[in-house]
Amino acid sequence: MESFWIIMLGRGYPDLHARQSGQMGAKLRKDHEINGSQMNRWRLILGGYASNRLAFGQGGALENGISCMDLEDVLDFLYNREQGEDVRRQGGTESSHLTAATWITRIRKLFPKETVEILERHALENYGMTELLTDKEVLERLEPNQELLKTILQLKHLMKGEVLEEARRIVKKVADEIAEKLNQDIRRSLLGRVDRNAGSPVPSMRNLDISKTIRKNLKHYDPEQERLVLEKVYFNSRVKRFNRWRVVIAVDESGSMLDSVIHSAVMAGIFARLPMLDIRLVIFDTQVVDLSGYLEDPVATLMSIQLGGGTYIAGALQYCESLIENPHRTMVVLVSDLCEGGSVQGLLAVSRGIIESGAKLICLTALDKEANPVYDRHTAQRLADLGAHVGAMTPEALGDFMGKIMNG
DSSP: OHHHHHHHTTTTOGGGTTTTHHHHHHHHHHOTTOOHHHHHHHHHHHOGGGTTTOOOOGGGBOTTOOBHHHHHHHHHHHHGGGGTOOGGGOSSSGGGGOOHHHHHHHHHHHSOHHHHHHHHHIIIIISOOGGGGTOHHHHHHSOOOHHHHHHHHHHGGGOOHHHHHHHHHHHHHHHHHHHHHHHHHHHHHHOOSOEEEEEOSSOOGGGBOHHHHHHHHGGGEETTTTEEOOSOOOBEEOOOOOOOEEEEEEEEOSGGGHHHHHHHHHHHHHHHTSTTEEEEEEEESSSEEEOGGGTTOHHHHHHTOOOOSOOOHHHHHHHHHHTOSSGGGEEEEEESOOOOSSOHHHHHHHHHHHHHTTOEEEEESOOOTTOOOOOOHHHHHHHHHHTOEEEOOOHHHHHHHHHHHHHO
């Protein structure tokens, strides 16, 4: 935790550097209650600007034996940018010998994982160190997570060759992790018949999977006794029956909806593997791109996203309307903040047409569990008045909601 406070207590704040470091250093020297270790922490907070007034004590090490000079070196490499300095051009300093790749390696050795994530986020978001994502060696050392995935999607246009391939590997890993978390709950919500690919913990004769039981226990066959010894009996998971539904998912790819785009693409891939669903996935800004052919490849889906641009929801819904074949077995799921760049009346008109056809129109303002819904509430209310289902749902909640519609 100490490294967390070193970062949070002043690093990146100019007022605690050039103008005040000398005064604070002098004050700390007069304070006899501050021991050497605490003095070293304050020096790390103040940074290299305080070196003339406040030196490291106790051999320049913290209690855990980590060198304060090493800590200051990697912190200055990042946070000296707050002063508008390019640390790569500074002469006579250790930080000048650091590159983005070696910096990543050193912070992983010096700081706990939580602090490394903070440093990486500051580097990307606060100081625009895009070289973190355009250097294959650096990219290999970053921790794959959803924040890194979002950054890759925003900067993928800068990547080529081996760097792009490494980015694809990270996208696949994070997408697979998200899918693993969502898959079980979504399948349980939506599967509409006996799932012969999912075992049941409840033993029941009507759920007995005879073929699988025999196949899995053949190795225990006793030829002398001419009998099959059953080491384990397998059962099917029983769920209710549903008819096949077409689900058209239209996702706003503006930057503010990035979390929702990621979860929508992953969910569409999960939906596509369920036998009772016929899935179509489109993303849109002012143009519409149909990604239905890539549903089984979340990497191709996510890497096709072009963030930014305007928003023309009515045009996207017009395309979705053209995909409706059996309205009473169709759901159109719109994922957007509902900030229409075109005519709101046009949006309402096409929405009314979808609803009056008998299809279900579901408007989701967010799909990320941690996201706070931010959307045009006036437009949302008008869509709800037409009969659309409007709300912010987690992926699990969406699965439950769709299951209720299909069962109703």
